[in-house]
Amino acid sequence: MSNVKIGAMNNSQPLLKLCGQIGLSVLVLMAPVAMQADEFPVAEKVVIEKAARKLHLIRDGEAFRTFKIALGIRPVGDKTKEGDFKTPEGTYYLDSRNQNSDYFLAIHVSYPNADDRRDAREKGVNPGGAIMIHGQPNVPTRSEAYYRTQDWTNGCIAVSNSDMIDIWLMTGENTPIEIRP
Numbered sequence: 047m048s049n050v051k052i053g054a055m056n057n058s059q060p061l062l063k064l065c066g067q068i069g070l071s072v073l074v075l076m077a078p079v080a081m082q083a084d085e086f087p088v089a090e091k092v093v094i095e096k097a098a099r100k101l102h103l104i105r106d107g108e109a110f111r112t113f114k115i116a117l118g119i120r121p122v123g124d125k126t127k128e129g130d131f132k133t134p135e136g137t138y139y140l141d142s143r144n145q146n147s148d149y150f151l152a153i154h155v156s157y158p159n160a161d162d163r164r165d166a167r168e169k170g171v172n173p174g175g176a177i178m179i180h181g182q183p184n185v186p187t188r189s190e191a192y193y194r195t196q197d198w199t200n201g202c203i204a205v206s207n208s209d210m211i212d213i214w215l216m217t218g219e220n221t222p223i224e225i226r227p
Contacts (some may be wrong), residue, residue, distance in 0.1 A: 066146050086215050092140065092179075092223040094203060096121055096133060101179070101203065103216055111126035111216065115210045117192065117203035123203055124227075125157070127166060128174030129173065133225065140179070140221045143214070150181030150207040151214050155223055179203045 053187035087110055088101035096117060102109040118131040125134035138156040145151055158166065158173040180202055182193050192198065193204070203225075205213065 070203060085164045086120060086212075089217050089221055092213075092221055094133075094223065094225040096135070096225065096227055101205065101213070103213070107141075111212065113205050113213065116204040118199050119197050121197045125162075125174060125177075126169065127171035129200075130174070131200055133199075133203060134158070135225050135227055136223050137161070137222065138177075140163070140217055140223055141219070143219075144178075147178070147180060148185070149183055149202075149204070150211045152165040152178040152215065153217065154178055155225075158215060164214060174201065177201055177203075179205065179210075181205060181207040 087103075087105050089105040089110075093102040093104055093109070094115065095102070099115050099117070100112045101115045103111040118125075119134040120131040121133060123132055124136070125132040134155070134157045136157075136159065138159060140153050141156045142154040143152070144154070155177040156179040158175060159160055162173045167225070170180070181204070182190075186193065188198070198204065
């Protein structure tokens with residue numbers, strides 16, 4: 047400690063002052079975000095109404111947020127096999143998350159469940175899988191208007207990127223999801 051020259055610090059004082067100001071600015075800017083993230087309600091359940099193209103976040107038996115959705119390109123009816131472009135119907139769980147998917151954030155739906163696998167086995171088909179709630183493609187191949195107005199997924203549930211952030215923050219691991227016709 048005695049070898050440190052106090053006079054040498056004078057040359058770095060402007061840099062230290064700048065670093066301190068930047069750090070303080072980041073803290074001030076991030077504090078409201080951190081406080082708001084802690085205040086987000088967390089859903090006890092997610093309900094999808096396919097016919098209405100709505101995703102509801104449920105808490106205390108009531109929807110506290112509702113989002114517009116897009117479905118598989120053949121949205122009517124239950125998913126029965128891989129490649130049918132249908133969104134499954136039934137009760138599942140949100141069982142994992144992928145922030146590095148081909149879409150803006152993705153939350154996995156636990157399809158197929160035991161009943162789906164049994165039904166597929168009886169029909170001699172693969173039930174499929176990889177059903178997600180996700181945002182828009184990271185590398186779009188169509189216009190923004192297309193993704194906003196059409197059913198375009200292979201069977202997943204798609205929302206806007208801003209809605210996906212809210213859903214990501216307001217659902218926890220193993221949140222039940224009910225997908226209705």
